[in-house]
Structure formats: C-alpha cells, structure tokens
Amino acid sequence: MNLPPHVKLAVPYNHDPAVLEALGAVARHVACVYAPVPPAAAPTGRPFRGPRSGRAYVTELKWLARRCAELGIGLNLIANCGHLAADPQRLVAAAAAVRDVVPRLRLTLADLWLAMDVRERAPWLELSVSCLACVATPVEALWWREQVGATHLVVARDVNRQPDRLEALATSGMTLGTVCCDICAPGCQLVHHHSWPVPPPARSTGAARRRAWQYHDTGSRCPQHHMTRTRPWLVAQKEFLPGHLRHLPRAVTEVKITGREQGTKTLLDRVRAYLEAESLTHPVLGYTEPPEAWDHLAHCDRSCLTCSWCAEHIQLRGSTAPG
Numbered sequence: 001m002n003l004p005p006h007v008k009l010a011v012p013y014n015h016d017p018a019v020l021e022a023l024g025a026v027a028r029h030v031a032c033v034y035a036p037v038p039p040a041a042a043p044t045g046r047p048f049r050g051p052r053s054g055r056a057y058v059t060e061l062k063w064l065a066r067r068c069a070e071l072g073i074g075l076n077l078i079a080n081c082g083h084l085a086a087d088p089q090r091l092v093a094a095a096a097a098v099r100d101v102v103p104r105l106r107l108t109l110a111d112l113w114l115a116m117d118v119r120e121r122a123p124w125l126e127l128s129v130s131c132l133a134c135v136a137t138p139v140e141a142l143w144w145r146e147q148v149g150a151t152h153l154v155v156a157r158d159v160n161r162q163p164d165r166l167e168a169l170a171t172s173g174m175t176l177g178t179v180c181c182d183i184c185a186p187g188c189q190l191v192h193h194h195s196w197p198v199p200p201p202a203r204s205t206g207a208a209r210r211r212a213w214q215y216h217d218t219g220s221r222c223p224q225h226h227m228t229r230t231r232p233w234l235v236a237q238k239e240f241l242p243g244h245l246r247h248l249p250r251a252v253t254e255v256k257i258t259g260r261e262q263g264t265k266t267l268l269d270r271v272r273a274y275l276e277a278e279s280l281t282h283p284v285l286g287y288t289e290p291p292e293a294w295d296h297l298a299h300c301d302r303s304c305l306t307c308s309w310c311a312e313h314i315q316l317r318g319s320t321a322p323g
Contacts, residue, residue, distance in 0.1 A: 007248060022264075069101060076107075079110075127151065
C-alpha cells in the first residue's frame, strides 16, 4: 500500500456489514465510516438504502458504531441538506443514540443555519463541514469555525487540485478533507437540482412534511453524462486519482470516497485503488491522465475555452479529443 502516512480514508457504509468486515484488515488507514442520518431527521443527497423503519435504522447505526469502535475508527453521520428540510432535534437524537458507543463521532452538515441550531442543542457534538457547503476560501471557513466551532472541513470540490488554495484553507484551524470518485463536473449549472431538495405539498405538516422532502430527479435531462464522455478533462479539474495522493498537501488528512449507494464490490474496489495509490485512471469514469497533468492542473487558470492542453492529454480510452 502506498497511501501517504498523513492521509486516511473516509469510507461510505452501504448498509452491508461485509464492508466493515473488509475494513478490519486496513483499519489503520481508515479515518471513519460515514452513513446517512435517519431519513426522518434529514435527507442526505443520495438515495437511502437502509431499513424502512426508523427504529430499525437506529438499531443498525448502533451496531455500526460498535463495530467502528472495535476497529478503532470513527463514525461520521451525514446530513447534506438545507435547514428547511431537516429536523435539528432528530439530528441531535440520532447522534446521541450512538454517542456513548463510538469514541470518535462526527456530524457533517452543509447548511450553516442548520449547524447553528444543532450546536445550540448539542454543545458536545463534533461538527464537520460538507463539501456541499462549497467552502473554498479562508473567510468562508471562518464562518463555520467561529459560529459553530466546526473542527473538520471537506473543501469545495473545485479546489481539490489547487494546492495553494488548500494550504490557505488550512489556516482556518480545521483539519481538511477532500472528496474523490465524484463524477459531477465543476461549474455545473444544475448542481442545486442535485443538492437541494424540493418541498413537499403545502397541505402536509409536521413530521409528515419533513419526511416528504424529496430531491430533484434530473434523470436523462442532466447533461452530465454527455459532458463527461466528451470532455472528461472537465471532471479532472477537481478529481484526484489514486496515483495523485502523494501530491496532496500535508494539510489534507482525510480522503472521502463516494459510493454509499453502490454495491459492496464496487465500493471496496474504490477503497483498494486509493489504498494502493498508484493508478492514474479514474475508478468510475475510466479516463486516464499522463503524470504531468497534476502539475499542469495545479497551476493552470481554468481558462478552458482558450486552452486545449487537457482536451489533448486527458481522454477516455479509445477516444480522441473533440474537435
């Protein structure tokens, strides 16, 4: 394994206990396992694959917390939504249910208003900033550090491959994390349709209203697949590949692998690739970069409409640069 010693992985839980069993052999390289909060507390930006019963899911979370504690890794609960779609009291209750089970517990939020409400209710809870909060500057990080005492920041995806900006964010005093295996392209003008839920019918109220929040289903209308097939270099602007981990600044201590809606084999293949830290092929999209692409993207100005370097050097297998 070539994972740099200052970097650990954040691994998604897909509700299959086999994932935790597989992590036993590599637990020293894993910072935490992350899982969604109960749906009644908040939507999380991905389809929920867990038990339909809220009580059954809390039981599952307690088991997950115990297993994480046995492996010596942390548990991170995720609530990637705006404050209107969340129930702060239920969020705190979900965290409290496993508080005494796992020593290292964290709640990740994407909305500062919601985080302020949670902080008032749970001064004891460690808060983390989601990449969906899009924190890309030290001043933006200051809001989270000063207002809610956040201790960990998953940086805006667009700055993943800009070492100078990552180093600047480290001055916030928070530990830094980045997201990989994420196929969304920087600058996507439909991002809010993926990230923010639509409200339920006006006639619903209370708990029924909270449960009725749904995310936009962009389906075939989203141009993402066409954009990434014809211009994989758009995604490469912010996607670091397994072989890039050696280039990450020491300020980045955690790499979050996506895939909590994926099958166990797919998820563990991604974990294995980043533990090996060698490949320059994207685990999901399949494009390959030359070694010199890291330095190029670390210092370029992202003026893609007037530059063809990436289009000529970063391609899908068997493809040619678009004319």
